Amino acid sequence: MGQPVASRGRAATPTLGKAMLNKYARAFFTRVLTPFAAFLIRRGVSPDTVTLLGTAGVVAGALVFFPRGEFFWGTIVITLFVFSDLVDGNMARQMGRSSRWGAFLDSTLDRVADSAIFGGFALWYAGSGDDNILCAVSIFCLASGQVVSYTKARGESIGLPVAVNGLVERAERLVISLVAAGLAGFETFGVPGIHVLLPIALWIVAVGSVVTLIQRVVTVRRESAEADAATGQEGDRPGGQDNGREQGPESAPQDNSQDNSQDSSKTSSQSSEATS
Ligand SMILES: CCCCCCCC/C=C\CCCCCCCC(=O)OC[C@H](COP(=O)(O)O[C@@H]1[C@H](O)[C@H](OP(=O)(O)O)[C@@H](O)[C@H](O)[C@H]1O)OC(=O)CCCCCCC/C=C\CCCCCCCC
Numbered sequence: 337m338g339q340p341v342a343s344r345g346r347a348a349t350p351t352l353g354k355a356m357l358n359k360y361a362r363a364f365f366t367r368v369l370t371p372f373a374a375f376l377i378r379r380g381v382s383p384d385t386v387t388l389l390g391t392a393g394v395v396a397g398a399l400v401f402f403p404r405g406e407f408f409w410g411t412i413v414i415t416l417f418v419f420s421d422l423v424d425g426n427m428a429r430q431m432g433r434s435s436r437w438g439a440f441l442d443s444t445l446d447r448v449a450d451s452a453i454f455g456g457f458a459l460w461y462a463g464s465g466d467d468n469i470l471c472a473v474s475i476f477c478l479a480s481g482q483v484v485s486y487t488k489a490r491g492e493s494i495g496l497p498v499a500v501n502g503l504v505e506r507a508e509r510l511v512i513s514l515v516a517a518g519l520a521g522f523e524t525f526g527v528p529g530i531h532v533l534l535p536i537a538l539w540i541v542a543v544g545s546v547v548t549l550i551q552r553v554v555t556v557r558r559e560s561a562e563a564d565a566a567t568g569q570e571g572d573r574p575g576g577q578d579n580g581r582e583q584g585p586e587s588a589p590q591d592n593s594q595d596n597s598q599d600s601s602k603t604s605s606q607s608s609e610a611t612s
């Protein structure tokens with residue numbers, strides 16, 4: 337235990353295909369948000385509170401405004417709250433209290449927030465937006481985003497490094513769709529034709545998610561074949577460890593305490609992101 341199966345006996349696999357925002361923007365926002373995170377800590381606020389309130393704000397912004405076509409104000413409210421996702425981890429690290437529970441809560445509530453955002457778009461197009469195809473594209477963005485996240489979570493839970501993030505990970509999905517929604521909201525203030533940005537963004541997120549899904553599935557396929565070859569296991573033998581549910585030592589959830597001295601709850605791939 338401790339190290340992903342596929343990386344045992346060789347150097348740690350670098351994370352390939354790192355998405356642009358996680359690579360370049362995270363460090364910038366970490367610097368900008370660190371004083372605010374320190375302020376919240378001094379006021380006795382906990383990282384879990386920030387995670388919960390941030391998610392509640394995103395969900396409220398998305399489900400109150402988007403179904404009514406109020407994209408400008410919806411985006412403003414969501415933007416105010418969505419950065420809590422960078423603040424909570426920042427606080428936990430400053431406090432030296434990064435935890436597995438915190439990692440679980442953070443990722444789980446990310447899924448809730450994403451569902452509300454793309455669900456809000458779907459509700460608009462199903463109602464007054466009156467466009468069945470864009471309603472379907474919004475639902476596709478919602479579902480494919482969840483599946484993209486699941487591939488990494490499941491791959492890591494069966495002990496693989498999943499050393500790829502792919503073209504469009506969560507930060508890209510959010511930035512592309514929210515910038516477009518915010519700008520589309522200017523239609524209400526008299527800017528003609530700008531609402532077309534939202535459909536364009538949804539199509540980009542939908543296609544990008546498919547590409548990302550393929551990148552991750554191909555990576556997990558390769559890594560699991562390598563891991564099975566290295567350990568002499570057959571992944572598809574009858575009654576065998578077909579899916580990691582039988583928790584032998586090779587398939588047990590990782591103890592990442594060796595991976596990242598600052599954050600024992602990070603997965604191996606998150607560790608490589610954090611250190612690059
Ligand atoms: C003139 C006005 C125009 C009006 C329109 C403009 C409005 C502004 C619009 C949008 C800004 C949206 C910003 C959204 C930023 C989102 C940042 C964020 O939440 O990033 C999340 C991520 C956190 O990492 P985690 O480790 O918690 O997440 C993991 C990850 O998501 C995995 O993803 P997946 O596998 O699904 O791919 C999950 O698997 C895992 O479970 C999960 O835990 O942070 C990053 O990734 C770091 C990068 C942050 C980049 C932020 C970029 C912000 C860019 C532009 C902001 C512009 C702001 C302009 C404001 C203007 C206001 C008028």
Ligand SMILES: Nc1ccn([C@@H]2O[C@H](COP(=O)(O)O)[C@@H](O)[C@H]2O)c(=O)n1
Binds near residue numbers: 437
């Ligand atoms: N309530 C929380 C939230 C997060 N964490 C830790 O932060 C990591 C995520 O960092 P972000 O910069 O992406 O927010 C997460 O893996 C946890 O280790 C926490 O402990 N408690």
Ligand SMILES: [Mg+2]
Binds near residue numbers: 420421422424
């Ligand atoms: Mg977070």
Ligand SMILES: [Mg+2]
Binds near residue numbers: 421442443446
């Ligand atoms: Mg998060």
